Amino acid sequence: xxxxxxxxxxxxxxxxxxxxxxxTYSVSGNPYLFxxxxxxxxxxxxxxxxxxxxxxxxGSYGFEAEFNKSQTSFHLKKPSALVSDSALYFCxxxxxxxxxxxxxxxxxxxxxx
Amino acid sequence: EAQVTQNPRYLITVTGKxxxxxxxQNMNHEYMSWYRQDPGLGLRQIYYSMNVEVTxxxxxxxxxxxxxxxxxxxxxxxxSPSPNQTSLYFCASSRQLKTVTAxxxxxxxxxxxxxxxx
Numbered sequence: 001x002x003x004x005x006x007x008x009x010x011x012x013x014x015x016x017x018x019x020x021x022x023x024t025y026s027v028s029g030n031p032y033l034f035x036x037x038x039x040x041x042x043x044x045x046x047x048x049x050x051x052x053x054x055x056x057x058x059g060s061y062g063f064e065a066e067f068n069k070s071q072t073s074f075h076l077k078k079p080s081a082l083v084s085d086s087a088l089y090f091c092x093x094x095x096x097x098x099x100x101x102x103x104x105x106x107x108x109x110x111x112x113x
Numbered sequence: 114e115a116q117v118t119q120n121p122r123y124l125i126t127v128t129g130k131x132x133x134x135x136x137x138q139n140m141n142h143e144y145m146s147w148y149r150q151d152p153g154l155g156l157r158q159i160y161y162s163m164n165v166e167v168t169x170x171x172x173x174x175x176x177x178x179x180x181x182x183x184x185x186x187x188x189x190x191x192x193s194p195s196p197n198q199t200s201l202y203f204c205a206s207s208r209q210l211k212t213v214t215a216x217x218x219x220x221x222x223x224x225x226x227x228x229x230x231x
Contacts, residue, residue, distance in 0.1 A: 045222070092218070
C-alpha cells in the first residue's frame with residue numbers, strides 16, 4: 001500500500017521568512033513524490049516532483065523540496081515566503097507498482113505581512 | 114489554452130435525483146480521474162480511467178458511476194445522490210507514461226464542482 005502524511009494542518013510564517021511544509025510517505029518500492037498547491041476556489045496546480053536523481057528538486061514559484069529516503073520525507077521549502085504563497089498544499093505519492101497517486105490531507109499555509 | 118473543464122460548477126439537488134457532472138480536457142491526455150475533497154479528509158479518488166473504455170475504481174467509488182466513451186470526456190454520474198455525497202468534486206487529467214501503466218503524476222485539474230445534496 002502507498003500512503004502519505006502531512007502532520008501539520010496549518011503552518012504560519014511571516015513574510016520574508018523561510019517556510020517548510022512537511023510530508024512523509026510510506027511505500028513498498030521506490031516512491032514518486034509530488035507537491036500540489038490549491039488557491040481559494042481553484043483546482044490544484046502541480047508544483048514539483050521527485051522521480052529520481054538529485055534529492056533537491058526545484059519547482060514553480062521559487063519552491064523546492066528535499067527528498068530524504070532514510071527519513072521517508074519530502075518536505076516543501078521556500079527561502080523567503082510571500083503573502084501570495086498563502087494556500088492549501090498537498091503532498092502526493094505513487095509507488096512504483098501503482099498506477100495512481102495518493103494525496104495527503106493537505107496543509108494550509110498562512111503567510112502574514 | 115490547455116484546460117480541464119467541469120460543469121456545473123455549483124449544484125444544489127435533492128436526494129435521489131440523478132445527476133451528471135461533465136468533465137472535458139483538450140490536451141489529448143490518456144489518463145483522467147475524479148476526486149472528491151472534504152474538510153479534514155483531503156483528496157480522495159473516486160474513479161479513474163487509463164484510456165477510452167478503460168475505467169477502474171478508486172478509494173471511494175460507492176454511489177458513483179463513470180464512463181469513458183471518448184478520450185476527451187469523463188463524466189461522473191450520481192444515479193441516486195445522497196447527502197453524504199455533498200462535496201467538492203475535481204476532475205483531473207494527465208499524460209500516460211510510455212513504459213508502465215501509470216500517469217506521469219503531473220495532473221491538470223479542473224476548477225471544481227461544488228455539489229450539495231439536500
